[in-house]
Amino acid sequence: MNFDALSYKLSPLQVEYSIRCIANAHSIAIITHQNPDGDAMGSSLAMRHFLQAIGKDNVTNIVPTSFPDFLSWLPGANSIIQCELQPEAATAALRDADLVICTDLGEPTRVAALSPILAERFNEYNANNPKLLIIDHHLSAIANEHPEQIAYPDSASASELVFRLAWQLSRHASIQDRDHVEEILDNTRDILETFSFPKALTPDFATCIYTGMMTDTGNFSYNSCQPEMYSIVAMLLTTGINKDAIYDRVFNAYSADRMRLMGYCLYHKMRLFPEYHTALITLNRREMYRFNAKSGDMEGIVNLPMQIKDVYYSIFMREDKIPTHQLTDANGAKVKTKISFRSQGNRPVNQLAREAFRGGGHMNASGGEYFGTVDEAAKKFVEEMPKYMQKT
Ligand code: 5GP
Ligand code: MN
Numbered sequence: 001m002n003f004d005a006l007s008y009k010l011s012p013l014q015v016e017y018s019i020r021c022i023a024n025a026h027s028i029a030i031i032t033h034q035n036p037d038g039d040a041m042g043s044s045l046a047m048r049h050f051l052q053a054i055g056k057d058n059v060t061n062i063v064p065t066s067f068p069d070f071l072s073w074l075p076g077a078n079s080i081i082q083c084e085l086q087p088e089a090a091t092a093a094l095r096d097a098d099l100v101i102c103t104d105l106g107e108p109t110r111v112a113a114l115s116p117i118l119a120e121r122f123n124e125y126n127a128n129n130p131k132l133l134i135i136d137h138h139l140s141a142i143a144n145e146h147p148e149q150i151a152y153p154d155s156a157s158a159s160e161l162v163f164r165l166a167w168q169l170s171r172h173a174s175i176q177d178r179d180h181v182e183e184i185l186d187n188t189r190d191i192l193e194t195f196s197f198p199k200a201l202t203p204d205f206a207t208c209i210y211t212g213m214m215t216d217t218g219n220f221s222y223n224s225c226q227p228e229m230y231s232i233v234a235m236l237l238t239t240g241i242n243k244d245a246i247y248d249r250v251f252n253a254y255s256a257d258r259m260r261l262m263g264y265c266l267y268h269k270m271r272l273f274p275e276y277h278t279a280l281i282t283l284n285r286r287e288m289y290r291f292n293a294k295s296g297d298m299e300g301i302v303n304l305p306m307q308i309k310d311v312y313y314s315i316f317m318r319e320d321k322i323p324t325h326q327l328t329d330a331n332g333a334k335v336k337t338k339i340s341f342r343s344q345g346n347r348p349v350n351q352l353a354r355e356a357f358r359g360g361g362h363m364n365a366s367g368g369e370y371f372g373t374v375d376e377a378a379k380k381f382v383e384e385m386p387k388y389m390q391k392t
Helices: 012-024 038-053 087-096 112-123 141-145 158-169 181-194 203-216 227-237 243-251 256-269 285-290 301-307 324-329 350-357 374-388
Strands: 028-031 059-063 099-103 132-136 270-273 278-283 313-320 336-343 365-371
Touching: 012 099, 012 132, 012 158, 028 038, 028 087, 038 059, 038 099, 038 158, 038 203, 059 087, 087 112, 099 112, 112 324, 132 141, 132 158, 158 203, 158 227, 203 227, 203 243, 227 243, 256 270, 256 278, 256 285, 256 301, 278 301, 278 374, 285 313, 301 313, 301 336, 313 374, 336 350, 336 374, 350 365, 350 374, 365 374
Parallel strands: 028 059, 028 099, 099 132, 278 313
Antiparallel strands: 270 278, 313 336, 336 365
8 A cells, every 4th residue: 555645735834833732732622513514523533543543642522512323433432522411521621621623623603602612712822832723624714814723625524634634744754844843853752753654544543534534525426526535545444444334324324204304305395496596495493393303314405405407506494492602692583593505516605604694614515594483594595595696
């Protein structure tokens, strides 16, 4: 196997900064975004496996909200601190850690009730006293200002970036062209010696990275044309992981209720706006209750209408409780509506998500929210549609 098949995507500055972060930290907390998906879970758990493989023994994974059942088998998932279940433990782990690593996350706002504590860490940011490391593939304000942070919106997944960091750390060549590298190497020689592939390339690490890469590309069916992704997959497979079994555990894991919910959405709830090549599906709380819908059960419904010829935009809306930390923002609303936007090709949806629905995201996959019922949110969307959706 050729373990040299990648380019050095991360800059020397980023690699050095990561080394300084990791070398100086005794306790490390890894956090990812609320409603964690396969990439959030995969990238954050992989980071822990990597850190443990290089000798860091005080590493904690935190998730702000629950994760779906079809990800609960991931190696290490059983020891994650879930903030909704253990708010005090989550708060303490995040606040007291020497180093906080954010994977698939670049803004302190996307961690539900933990936002104020994470915001403190962002506000106190000081590259000379590294206590915060971001590894993300979203646009991130802090990463724009601080080039030592790792944020690449052109990467298909945060998991790929975690892999690249681990891989580059094992390749001293990627950090040798810096003036002060000798000094850093002197201070961190012990830890650098342990950054070795394939030692850190364990089956658990590989399973988590593969899961994140697979889920954020729809099993390598979109955002998946960069050749190096497949070099990474090839390296992961050398650990003996079974990628077909991972697919099976993630994608063939629906409950009967969830299958029926999908049928209901498509048959009864999908509205088509042919002029705008747009499909809209909405679900209220009563309907979700009827199908016993749990967190994660709604994942992927937004993608279904994209399989229709000539549908280029798909929007999925579902009602949600307003969490206590958002009550002051809610302006008296009784419920909020969570919205997913998807599009195909050169048809951005992030501007709509940002301007009309307090959200944002990638060009073809964004999200947002609306304080009000799903019917009110749908009405607003239909009003906004002509401004944002292309007719061709
Ligand atoms: P999903 O529809 O799967 O919940 O989210 C798709 C993408 O949209 C996420 O990967 C994330 O980049 C973005 N996103 C979702 N919800 C929000 C939100 O409330 N705010 C922002 N800024 N981005 C979001
Ligand atoms: Mn992601």
